[in-house]
Every structure is written in C-alpha cells, then in structure tokens.
Amino acid sequence: MSAAAESPVVDSAPGVVSRLTAGKTVPILVVVAAIIAIWYAFAVYLNAPGQIDAYERAGEEWTATQFLRDTLAQERPVLPSPHQVVSEIWKTTFTIKPSSKRSLVYHGWVTLSATLMGFAIGTLLGILLAVGIVHHRAMDKSVMPWVIASQTIPILAIAPMIIVVLNAVGLSGLLPKALISTYLSFFPVVVGMVKGLRSPEAIQLDLMHTYNASGFQTFWKLRWPSAMPYLFTSMKIAVAISLVGAIVGEMPTGAVAGLGARLLAGSYYGQTIQIWSALFAAAAIAATLVAIVGIAHRLVLKRMGMAA
Incomplete structure (x- = not known):
C-alpha cells in the first residue's frame, strides 16, 4: 500500500x-x-x-x-565584475531619489522620452512613405533608392550636424535627439511595410477588383491587414534602434542628462562601473520596449482573427 x-x-x-x-x-x-x-x-x-x-x-x-x-x-x-555592476544598478536605481541627477531612473527617463518620440515619428513617417511607394510608381522609383541610401551615412557623422542645425533655428532639448532616433527607426518600418502591403497575392487583388472595390477599400480591407505582421516585426527593430539613436544624440551635445551623457561622463572620469551600469540599463529598456511591441502585436493579430 x-x-x-x-x-x-x-x-x-x-x-x-x-x-x-x-x-x-x-x-x-x-x-x-x-x-x-x-x-x-x-x-x-x-x-x-x-x-x-x-x-x-x-x-x-x-x-x-x-x-x-x-x-x-x-x-x-x-x-568591472558582475556583482559590481549589479550593485551600482541597485544603488543608482533604488537607493537614490528618481529626481536626482545621480539616479539611473532619471537618466533612463530622459533617454526613454527621446526614444518614444523618435519611434512614434519614425513609425508614422515609415508607414506614410511605404503607402506612397506601393501606390505610386514614381515614388517607388525615386524615393525608395534614397531611403536605402540614407542608411549608408554613419549616424555618428550626421548626429552633430542635426544638433547644430536645429540649435541654430532655436530647437534644442528633446526634439533633436528624437529626430536622430527618427532617422534610424523609419527605415525598417518603410522596408517592412512595403513588403507587407505588397504581400497579397494577385488572385486576392483580382477578387477585390471583381467585387468592384475602390482603391481605398482594397487598401483598408486587404493590404493593411496583410501588412500587420510585417509592421509589428519592423517596429520591434525600430524601437530598439530608436534607443540607440537617442543615446548617440546625447553624446555630441554635451548633455548632462540621459544614458548617453552617463556613458560620456563615465568615459571622461574612468568610471567603468558607471559605464557598464548605463549599458545594462539601456539593454533593459530596449528589451522592455521590444516586449511591449510584441504584446501589442499578439493582441492586434488576435483581435483581427489572425494567428499571433
């Protein structure tokens, strides 16, 4: 028993x-x-x-x-050893007031703000360009090559130019960093959306034509739903690279806030533990943003009745 x-x-x-x-x-x-x-x-x-x-x-x-x-x-x-980095992250995140300029939360929020603004602008710009490229042959032949060529310019070279030009016209602070993020993030969205909007098969387009659907109806009922998986996959790349753009945008400006400024200050004063803690904070923010986009991806596809 x-x-x-x-x-x-x-x-x-x-x-x-x-x-x-x-x-x-x-x-x-x-x-x-x-x-x-x-x-x-x-x-x-x-x-x-x-x-x-x-x-x-x-x-x-x-x-x-x-x-x-x-x-x-x-x-x-x-x-630095792993426990030194963990200790620095804990100290600058949980034992210091978030409003303090020594807090990693404060610097992370500054960088996150520019990242989200640049990501939003880049995503909107990428979708608009993709729609124009798919529906207008002239844009396909003229704009698409320039979109691809734009990514051959090193961001470290163009970032100071953007900052200087915008400062000259009185624009400073969050917007210049956000535009650098936009410059990096719009490209994957354009490429992904062009592929997605062109993903419907010829027989599906012929069926919409048989139903006498207008161009807008074909776009809204067929092309747009078909492009959703491609859009969210591109957005995962775009949101991560937006963070890179925001950090790069903080470096040539002499910024005193943000993860880029934290990295720059650490390199000036030989604070390698500070550098590594900022790097891990940036990685955590990027992972969180990608996860959020992934959750939105599954929810949207589920709402549309498509497999996530």
Missing part, C-alpha cells in the same frame, strides 16, 4: 526534470551561468596587472585569496 502510494512521487521527479530540460528555462540558465563565469574570468585577467602594480607600490604581500578578492573589487577596474 505504501509502496504504491510512493511510486507516483518517484516517477514524477524525472518527469519534472525532463520537462525543465526540454523547455527554455534550463538552457537559458546554463547560458547565463556560462556568460557570468567567463565574465568573472576576464575581469580577473584584465584587472590583475593593475592590482599587482598596486601591491608592488604599497610594498604589500598578498595571498591568492586576497588577490582574487581585491581584483574583483577595484574602484576603477578595467572590466
């Missing part, structure tokens, strides 16, 4: 392990653990010369344990 009662428990253990192994959790944890281990190894390797030099100048004897501890706890390391 007792053996029969215990057998399901014994048999269920391998099942749980196999499900975890077959899923995404265990592989992701293994990869993360490997990355952290490699990170620690490189932190010790890169910081070791400076730590040995510090011991020699101080005339101090050291043990292997002390050397390892001190190497991973330097104030200005060449490569």
Whole structure:
C-alpha cells in the first residue's frame, strides 16, 4: 500500500526534470551561468596587472585569496565584475531619489522620452512613405533608392550636424535627439511595410477588383491587414534602434542628462562601473520596449482573427 502510494512521487521527479530540460528555462540558465563565469574570468585577467602594480607600490604581500578578492573589487577596474555592476544598478536605481541627477531612473527617463518620440515619428513617417511607394510608381522609383541610401551615412557623422542645425533655428532639448532616433527607426518600418502591403497575392487583388472595390477599400480591407505582421516585426527593430539613436544624440551635445551623457561622463572620469551600469540599463529598456511591441502585436493579430 505504501509502496504504491510512493511510486507516483518517484516517477514524477524525472518527469519534472525532463520537462525543465526540454523547455527554455534550463538552457537559458546554463547560458547565463556560462556568460557570468567567463565574465568573472576576464575581469580577473584584465584587472590583475593593475592590482599587482598596486601591491608592488604599497610594498604589500598578498595571498591568492586576497588577490582574487581585491581584483574583483577595484574602484576603477578595467572590466568591472558582475556583482559590481549589479550593485551600482541597485544603488543608482533604488537607493537614490528618481529626481536626482545621480539616479539611473532619471537618466533612463530622459533617454526613454527621446526614444518614444523618435519611434512614434519614425513609425508614422515609415508607414506614410511605404503607402506612397506601393501606390505610386514614381515614388517607388525615386524615393525608395534614397531611403536605402540614407542608411549608408554613419549616424555618428550626421548626429552633430542635426544638433547644430536645429540649435541654430532655436530647437534644442528633446526634439533633436528624437529626430536622430527618427532617422534610424523609419527605415525598417518603410522596408517592412512595403513588403507587407505588397504581400497579397494577385488572385486576392483580382477578387477585390471583381467585387468592384475602390482603391481605398482594397487598401483598408486587404493590404493593411496583410501588412500587420510585417509592421509589428519592423517596429520591434525600430524601437530598439530608436534607443540607440537617442543615446548617440546625447553624446555630441554635451548633455548632462540621459544614458548617453552617463556613458560620456563615465568615459571622461574612468568610471567603468558607471559605464557598464548605463549599458545594462539601456539593454533593459530596449528589451522592455521590444516586449511591449510584441504584446501589442499578439493582441492586434488576435483581435483581427489572425494567428499571433
């Protein structure tokens, strides 16, 4: 009786392990653990010369344990250890008022504001250009090559020009950074929407013509729904690259706020821990924005009766 009662428990253990192994959790944890281990190894390797030099100048004897501890706890390391970055993020996010200029939340919000504005403008501009390119042959032949050529110009070269020109006409602050984000984000939206609007097959277009549908009806009932998967996929790329544009836009302006300014200040004063914490904050913001677009993608397709 007792053996029969215990057998399901014994048999269920391998099942749980196999499900975890077959899923995404265990592989992701293994990869993360490997990355952290490699990170620690490189932190010790890169910081070791400076730590040995510090011991020699101080005339101090050291043990292997002390050397390892001190190497991973330097104030200005060449490569900060993971726990130093986590500690810096925690300190500047949760122990400092969000309104303080030392807060990572404050700098993240400044960059996020420019990112969202640039993303919104870039998405709208990309959709309008795509509609024009699909419906007007002249725009397809003239505008599309220029859209592609625009992305061959390095953003680091054009960002200072945009800032200077806009400052000359009295525009400063959020808008110049947002326009740099727009410059980067509109391109994937244009390309994706052009592909999406042209995705309906000829037989579907012929059917709309048979129903005597107008050009607007064909667009609204056929082309626009068909383009939705392409649009949201492009928006995932666009929102991430908008963040890059906002950060780049903060660097040549001498900005005192934003993640770009945080990176620049860290490089000026050798605060590598500050640099890495800002980088991870930017990555977290980008991941969150992409996830939000992905959720909107699934909700819209579900509402339209399409598979997400």
